[in-house]
Amino acid sequence: MAIIDNAVYVDGRRVATPASLDVTFDLLREHSGMAWIGMYRPSEEEIRAVAREFDLHELAVEDAMSGHQRSKLEQYGDTLFAVLRPARYIDADERVEFGELHVFAGPNFVVTIRHAERPSLTPVRERLEEDPEMLSLGPDAVLYATLDEVVDEYEPVVAGLENDIDEIETELFAAADDDALSRRIYQLSREVIQFQRATAPLTGMLEGLLRHIRDVKGEVELQRHLRDVHDHAIRLSERVNSFRSILDNALTVHSTLVTQRMTEQSITQNDQVKKISSWAAIFFAPQLVAGIYGMNFDEMPELHWAFGYPFAVLLMVVFAALLWGIFRLKKWL
Template structure:
């Protein structure tokens, strides 16, 4: 059922709860007051019916049917068309879900077309019905209450984003390899949140000017000032979050680079140490090779070797081994190989 709640109000009190749109139109014509029609993802025929009855501008009707609109406020003669981007923080998934709400406000009607679970318009209706004096101010009062509920529901989103940012700051210094992806995803959510909230400033200011032009009750001016103040603070927090995430990404990149440099330095030191060991091993191998070479030559026992029957051949061979080894040791020592 797309018709969630449907009522006709006179002097701030619910006069009737029609079961259908046609009954709403008849009651409104008969009793006066204003109708507040709440719908959830309605069929095109229902939207066309409302558009025909209340003479809604065809451009606003097309926007409502197509959806996926940016936050905006448009006036068509004495009818306001408002697109709002509600948001809610889903704690189990640690993400922000964005919705879309279309509001038509005329002299004797308010039509809300909701495309997501938020904002909770049942709370808005209950609040307004519990304060007949405020509801008696007419459709503009309902529009104010919708803005107020929307902004109130941004508070848990702010808290959720802030908690996620705190976790990211810890993960950065813990060296979590997935932190870069999480920073990117969270930055995207913050940007989307800013796209939803930043237009509200201009919308509320334009609404205040319209209230002054069309002689709307001064009390609603004060209420809008309060909502605008909350919106300004929310936008400041959003800008702060974005700056923190930009800085976090820079810090993460710096730490990754530093870790890579440390790893490269460690590998270089290890390679250098290995190189020194190779030098030492090669040096001692060369030193030991000298006497081995001499011994090998004189150990061949050929018949016609000139030193074979020499009286000093053996001491000479030993001396040659020692001298060769000593010369090589000196050379390697001088070149810091040993």
């Protein structure tokens, strides 16, 4: 069943819980109160029925039926249409899961349409029903309470992102898998960007709602509550923006550290190649002398000289020592 909860209120108190939309419409006209219809993934026909009864604008109805809308607040005549993107953080996958909530707030009705399991608006309805004075302010009070719930549910998401960012900052200077860390930073950056897209419009939406209530309704107490949610949304937006900056810096630092480590490895390899080349040259000099005097020729200088052998050995030692000194001077050894 698409209708989760359906009630008619008079002076902030529930007077009826109709079993169908037709009964709701009849009771609303009879009591001259406010109808609050909560729907979960309704069919097109159910949305059309509500739209016909409350004369909802066709463009807003199309948005509600198609879903996948950005966060926004629009006004069609005396009806406000809000799209909210509630979210929750899946810590195991380091992923932000988004829902979608549409709210129609008219002169005497509120229609909430959820396209995801969260957030449940039952706690919102229960809190408002416990405060008839607030609920008596009408659909604007319901819209405020819904916004407040969505913004409050962003707090665990922010905490989860912040915790993962702290872990990344710790891993940056640790001996870790560079590819895995790069992939983690990139994926978390993508989640932060998506979360930023969902939360960034909130401040503008709340400012527009505040102006509407101040200029049209003049409800001072509701303005105070909305300003509190607005302040919360501003702080939330600032923290999310800082997350994006931190992750961008982390990716830059990580790239720098990877480059530095590769440079250090290259330098180490160069030093090792120098040492190997130096010792190869040192051993090559005696082999050259030995190879020349080991050739089977009768006519060779110093071949029949009595000091020929000591001279050859001395020549090999001198060449080796000379090369060792040169390489030592150049710090190759």
